[in-house]
Amino acid sequence: MTTMFRKALGVLPRVGVQVLDLGPGAAVVSRRGGYSATKMSADAWMVGGKGSGTRTPADGWGLHKSAASSLCSRHVADLLANYEVNCVFDVGANKGQYGKQLREFGYRGRIVSFEPVPDALAKLRKAAERDRDWQVHPFALGRSESVENMHLGWKTMNSLLEPSEYGQQRYKRFADTTSTTEVQLRRLDAIMDDALAGIADPRPYLKMDTQGFDMEVFAGAGKRIGEFVGMQSEVAALQLYEGSPHMSEAIAAYEDAGFEITGMYPVTREGSTGRVVEFDCVLARASAAPVQLP
Template sequence: MTTVFRKALGALPRLGVQVLDLGPGAAVVSRRGGYTATKMSGDSWMVGGKRPRTRTTADGWGLHKAAAGDLCARHVADLLANYEVNCVFDVGANKGQYGRQLRELGYRGRIVSFEPVPDALARLRKSAERDPEWRVYPFALGRSESFEDMHLGWKTMNSLLQPSAYGQRRYKRFTDTRKEQVRIRRLDEVMDEALEGIAEPRPYLKMDTQGFDMEVFAGAGRRTADFVGMQSEVAVLQLYEGSPRMNEAIAAYEDAGFAITGMYPVTREKTTGRVVEFDCVMARAAAAPSRQG
């Protein structure tokens, strides 16, 4: 039997309205038309404008990036649920994009965000102010307690490290920088406070610190064993001086007991297609709830 929804969709083209039918209960309606849709996962679609007849390879990478980002976010959301995570350490939180995404995907446990840059910190606090389970710390994390200069003015790419020669060729923003001193603390020194009130903590560590992830990880010391899962941006091509290569970082994480559950491209070279960085999602298999087998 044809539903009222289907009858309505069938009538719209006669009124000059274009319809892109996505299946039961879902459609894109527009007077301009020309939309395309790509199925992502479950009931999720990516809808965009009409593709040109001759599309360059560079244009195509935008779709690849969006698809990888969506798949990574959903993968992490599933991992948090499967491993019964009740506290996410969001290191390099910037304006709170990661925390907001977690909430949108259904995570309701505690979020502990770290961000030392004043402008981003103000936006982060705004994002978290109405969320009683979202805590914000105004400092960076690293291998040791110190105060260091952070390079600013690079939007979401502010870093405690200087840009590499490759990074300077790739991003014009690296040529215009200012420095500001920020406080750095060790992760293992703040974990007890951050986890206070959680009876049986099952934390997850997310790091996005523009080449500084391994320093953050080192600062967790023996407390790395407390994390049931983790996420790190690993570099195939180095954007920052002194940042570890992907194989070096993954080897360190594996030595600490984590195994890869997903790898998602973050950025690519438009001309060559080479991946610059991956989001590497990992979990400690021994920490998986016994119901999973």
């Protein structure tokens, strides 16, 4: 017997909606069409939009990037729920993309965002203005309490660090004339009490995306890093910024602090070689899991 679901799928093309039928109970619908799908398992598909085929390596990497980003977001959402996280420190918040995504995936705890770049800060404040439990701070975090120069004009890649030789070869924006602005740096351990105020049993999570500066942010947590039940850091397999650590060094430091990897997701790749430039590394403190396995 034809189900109501199947009947609806049959009608949609008549009104200009393209349908990609994935099987019982699943379909992708679009006004533009052009979707491709790859079956990953008995009940899972990878779906790519128009132009995401595999005619060239670059096309294929685009689909991989989209899939990795989606999987990472879902992974983090599940981790926050499983570890009962009630405060996310969003360091390098940019325009608030990460915070908005947390809300879309169901996280309802506190968000504490840090963004020192004026243009991005204005958009971040706009994103958070109607969210009573989303705090915004107009400074950066680092190893010390100081004032430093930040390079502007690199869009989402503005950094306190100079670009490396490899970074300049990969991104034309690094060759552009840039301005700098003085930004205040605070230590994470110096602002934690205020950020966590009012939370009876804090279970914080640390997200860092600071364009090569994550290890400096991490160092600024001092001994209080032990209070975090999980964390997320963009680690580099290929160096984009001078002075930034290789992923092996960063991960070793995180593991020494008691965190263990729960997921690694490619952020960017070289189109010609397929080499991963950066990963989103998601980690958790197993001892902090509410339910301990035998």
